[in-house]
Amino acid sequence: MISAYTGTQVRAAEEPLLAAGLGDALMQRAARGLANAVVHELKDSGTRLSGARVVVLAGKGNNGGDGLYAAAFLASRGMRTTAVLTGDAAHPAGLAAFERAGGRVHRLTEAALPGLAAEAAAADVVIDAVLGTGAKGGLRGSAADLIQAITDAHLHGFVVACDLPSGVDADTGEAAAPVLPADLTVTFGGAKSGLLADPGADYAGRVLVVPIGIEEHLPEPALRRLEGPDLARLLPQPARRAQKYSRGVLGVVAGSEDYPGAAVLACRGALAAGVGMVRYLGPPSVADLVRQSCPEVVCSTGTVAESRVQAWLVGSGMGPHDHEQLTRARDAIASDLPVVADAGALPALPAILAPHVVLTPHAGELASLFHRLGRGENRESVEAATLGAVRHAADRTGATVLLKGATTLVAAPWGATYSQADGTPWLATAGSGDVLAGVIGALLAQAGSDVGRFRQLGVEPDGRWAAIAALGAALHGQAGRAASEAVSGGPITAGRVADALPETWGKVSMLSNYGAWKRNSHSQPLR
Ligand SMILES: NC(=O)C1=CN([C@@H]2O[C@H](COP(=O)(O)OP(=O)(O)OC[C@H]3O[C@@H](n4cnc5c(N)ncnc54)[C@H](O)[C@@H]3O)[C@@H](O)[C@H]2O)[C@@H](O)CC1
Ligand SMILES: Nc1ncnc2c1ncn2[C@@H]1O[C@H](COP(=O)(O)OP(=O)(O)O)[C@@H](O)[C@H]1O
Numbered sequence: 001m002i003s004a005y006t007g008t009q010v011r012a013a014e015e016p017l018l019a020a021g022l023g024d025a026l027m028q029r030a031a032r033g034l035a036n037a038v039v040h041e042l043k044d045s046g047t048r049l050s051g052a053r054v055v056v057l058a059g060k061g062n063n064g065g066d067g068l069y070a071a072a073f074l075a076s077r078g079m080r081t082t083a084v085l086t087g088d089a090a091h092p093a094g095l096a097a098f099e100r101a102g103g104r105v106h107r108l109t110e111a112a113l114p115g116l117a118a119e120a121a122a123a124d125v126v127i128d129a130v131l132g133t134g135a136k137g138g139l140r141g142s143a144a145d146l147i148q149a150i151t152d153a154h155l156h157g158f159v160v161a162c163d164l165p166s167g168v169d170a171d172t173g174e175a176a177a178p179v180l181p182a183d184l185t186v187t188f189g190g191a192k193s194g195l196l197a198d199p200g201a202d203y204a205g206r207v208l209v210v211p212i213g214i215e216e217h218l219p220e221p222a223l224r225r226l227e228g229p230d231l232a233r234l235l236p237q238p239a240r241r242a243q244k245y246s247r248g249v250l251g252v253v254a255g256s257e258d259y260p261g262a263a264v265l266a267c268r269g270a271l272a273a274g275v276g277m278v279r280y281l282g283p284p285s286v287a288d289l290v291r292q293s294c295p296e297v298v299c300s301t302g303t304v305a306e307s308r309v310q311a312w313l314v315g316s317g318m319g320p321h322d323h324e325q326l327t328r329a330r331d332a333i334a335s336d337l338p339v340v341a342d343a344g345a346l347p348a349l350p351a352i353l354a355p356h357v358v359l360t361p362h363a364g365e366l367a368s369l370f371h372r373l374g375r376g377e378n379r380e381s382v383e384a385a386t387l388g389a390v391r392h393a394a395d396r397t398g399a400t401v402l403l404k405g406a407t408t409l410v411a412a413p414w415g416a417t418y419s420q421a422d423g424t425p426w427l428a429t430a431g432s433g434d435v436l437a438g439v440i441g442a443l444l445a446q447a448g449s450d451v452g453r454f455r456q457l458g459v460e461p462d463g464r465w466a467a468i469a470a471l472g473a474a475l476h477g478q479a480g481r482a483a484s485e486a487v488s489g490g491p492i493t494a495g496r497v498a499d500a501l502p503e504t505w506g507k508v509s510m511l512s513n514y515g516a517w518k519r520n521s522h523s524q525p526l527r
């Protein structure tokens, strides 16, 4: 598992070491890790180290200090290094080390700005060390102008962000323009939660965690990401004497005359995600289509109360006028069984929900949900602050909330938050969300009652719904990637994602013997 922390948590973990006079040692470790990462990137890109052009943009705080020390290491290895000091001061010891190593220093002025931006654009590496965890708001003044000019330019080399891209909020991932998009972010002591939530994740590029010796002082993470071995341990496996009912039955209330395909795709997602049986409830015409596409599904036009299942999936492909289906959806949500509530069910939710109800909105649907709760939001405002939005939605409704996107976030009410980024942009295709709902429904039906398995992994009973939803997002994302790889990275349809699920499941479950459940992982690229 990858654990991520707020800037405040990391700074608190640094405190005991700073108090012991180890501040400079921490900075040296951070800077060394940053310099090593730059060297690796240069080697990977086939650039000769000697004479490589490095421009470090250094702010006046410790983030700038890290950048200057790192640039000093690089200068001592024969690289041509330039520091652009963006503030009215610079970290004194870092600047002195940089100058001793032979680096050139420029102070940022209005007059020098175009020339310095051009020099950065022509460099082999630009290190963004303007702002780190001590930032208050975004870049301002000439530093903002410089970053904007570099962002607008055609860059010759690559960008490495020091700790986090300047202008990205370390805690939330919110970004105050301008932000220079990084190819790699080298972050110190622990991943910052803002690097694992969009839009911050988008600006961060790949993320590398460099341990600096504060790790034992870190608290419970603010954000978690399940990795291969974690997924393998969470995947339900059928017992030797399992029968279809003990494996879990999922009831599906989805599809409508207008969107019958959603019912099919949800059923296909569920069937491919290991459920014992799927019972479909819906209009006869949709049931006919489901039967034809998935003969394994047991279809009926009955009620929720008449159906014996272990979990429900409600809402995919349902509109506001599908009264019979909406009644079923409401009954399922009131049933005390685990439920995944998607799309058309989201406007029909009761005011108070429980953690075993998993909502799966995309940003637009979450904005509409906020509207109904009296909070003015739109798709753009949710997309600009995904972590805050998903946390607020879970705490306010009492449900587990999964916010779909390039990075999918899952929040347990008043509990853990997960960030999964396993997919491919090709997953942004019609019906992909219906398959995801099917996968999560299938996992709820199979794993919902397995409290012990989750406890073993340190997940409390009420938090297991979020872990299941994160597992579903990861499987769905990886299946999407596998489906695209099967066509040499080409486009996929939602049906292909469902088809890729069983093999993805098999490959993931093979990882269960690999490695131990790790509370923290360090020095590890996050993607
Ligand atoms: N505390 C430590 O010992 C360590 C800190 N480290 C580095 O230190 C960073 C945090 O350093 P700081 O606390 O000095 O903070 P930063 O370097 O992030 O920035 C603080 C400085 O920038 C100014 N500032 C804040 N917001 C601004 C804005 N919007 N526009 C312009 N200027 C702004 C502040 O007045 C202050 O001078 C981390 O991100 C990390 O890179 C690492 O070296 C590891 C050890
Ligand atoms: N850019 C992206 N990169 C990776 N995954 C994405 C991206 N955009 C969307 N997805 C994923 O694709 C799915 C789309 O679901 P949704 O928006 O409900 O589509 P639909 O309503 O058409 O089924 C979600 O799982 C989402 O996380």
Ligand SMILES: [K+]
Binding pocket: 063, 128, 129, 130, 131, 132, 161, 162, 163, 164, 165, 166
């Ligand atoms: K930075």
